[in-house]
Amino acid sequence: MSMQSPLGRVRGLGSAKNGTHHWWHQRLTALALIPLTLWFALSIVAMTGASHSAMLDWMNSPIVAGLMVLLLAAGFYHLKLGMQVVIEDYVHVEWQKITALIIVQFGCWALGLASIMAVVWVWTGG
Amino acid sequence: MADVNRPLSPHLQVYRPQITSMLSVVHRGTGVVLGVGTLLLAWWLIAAASGPEAYAQFNWFISGWIGRLILLGFTYSLFYHLCNGIRHLFWDIGAGFELAAVNATGWVVVIFSLGLTGLAWIAGYYMRGAL
Numbered sequence: 001m002s003m004q005s006p007l008g009r010v011r012g013l014g015s016a017k018n019g020t021h022h023w024w025h026q027r028l029t030a031l032a033l034i035p036l037t038l039w040f041a042l043s044i045v046a047m048t049g050a051s052h053s054a055m056l057d058w059m060n061s062p063i064v065a066g067l068m069v070l071l072l073a074a075g076f077y078h079l080k081l082g083m084q085v086v087i088e089d090y091v092h093v094e095w096q097k098i099t100a101l102i103i104v105q106f107g108c109w110a111l112g113l114a115s116i117m118a119v120v121w122v123w124t125g126g
Numbered sequence: 127m128a129d130v131n132r133p134l135s136p137h138l139q140v141y142r143p144q145i146t147s148m149l150s151v152v153h154r155g156t157g158v159v160l161g162v163g164t165l166l167l168a169w170w171l172i173a174a175a176s177g178p179e180a181y182a183q184f185n186w187f188i189s190g191w192i193g194r195l196i197l198l199g200f201t202y203s204l205f206y207h208l209c210n211g212i213r214h215l216f217w218d219i220g221a222g223f224e225l226a227a228v229n230a231t232g233w234v235v236v237i238f239s240l241g242l243t244g245l246a247w248i249a250g251y252y253m254r255g256a257l
Contacts, residue, residue, distance in 0.1 A: 027218060030211050037208050041201070041246060048250040049189070052181040055174045068171075079164065082157045089135050115168045118175035 022081060029078040036071040056122060065123040069116050076112030080104060145232045153210045156203035163200040201246055206239040 047058060058064055083104045091097040133140075141147060166188075173184040187193045213231050216222045222231055251257045 027215065030215060034208065034212065037204060041204060041242075044201075045246050045249045045253060048253040049185070052174065052178040055181065059174060072167075076164065079157075079161050082154075083161055086154055086158065092134050111164055111168045115164075115171045118168075118171040121175045 022084075026078065026081045029074045029081070032070070032074045033078060036067065036074060039067055040071055059119065059122045062123070065119050068119045072112055072115050072119070076108045076115075080108040083108075145229055149210060149232050149235060153207065153214075156207045156210075159199060159203040160207060163196075163203065166196065166200065198243075198247070202239065202243045205242040205246070206235070209235040209238045209242075 043058075043064075047055060050058070059068070084101060087097060087100045087104065091100055138147075138151065169184055170188075173180040188197060213222070213235055216231075222228065248257065
């Protein structure tokens with residue numbers, strides 16, 4: 001029997017020492033995504049029906065490219081954390097849960113990196 | 127784990143639907159929709175990097191009625207998840223937990239998400255010269 005109080009156990013975070021990082025990272029990315037999402041929403045409205053050359057002109061700005069990379073990085077990380085919780089909550093068969101978690105993890109990395117590389121590709125002039 | 131013989135989440139069938147629980151379900155739902163929507167976002171950016179033909183193909187898809195319907199679902203999900211996400215962050219700092227506040231902010235989220243979606247689409251059609 002442990003003599004440690006519940007509060008002491010929580011503060012010590014057990015032997016893993018990092019029990020809250022998932023929750024904290026989800027909140028950090030959420031906070032970052034508030035201004036980024038507003039910018040993104042305004043951008044897709046402004047770029048509605050834009051031609052390819054207008055799109056390239058827009059993406060050529062370091063501010064646009066920078067904000068887009070930040071949005072993609074924070075967004076895909078937030079998505080990975082969120083989908084992980086949804087899967088862990090609702091998929092109760094172990095092999096299905098593990099498979100779904102792997103697909104989400106790989107998918108977020110692949111799509112996120114491909115999107116970021118597309119932005120960098122355009123910004124550096126193809 | 128696979129053979130646990132007790133009720134497991136989501137437990138939606140055992141509770142009476144309320145604004146609080148419904149908004150919570152929709153928050154997760156819109157999160158998943160946005161996840162699927164990142165396929166569209168990736169397509170858009172990769173098409174722009176690939177060249178005029180690939181970009182024209184994306185533009186053709188997104189301008190069609192199926193594309194517009196998907197984009198409408200994506201924009202609503204984006205604004206809903208944004209508004210309700212801010213509500214969640216206030217709870218995280220311990221604010222707005224009283225029942226009256228939880229219900230009131232819930233309706234604020236419903237109204238704002240619908241309003242912002244409407245505004246964005248009106249502005250989008252204006253950009254296309256359709257208004």
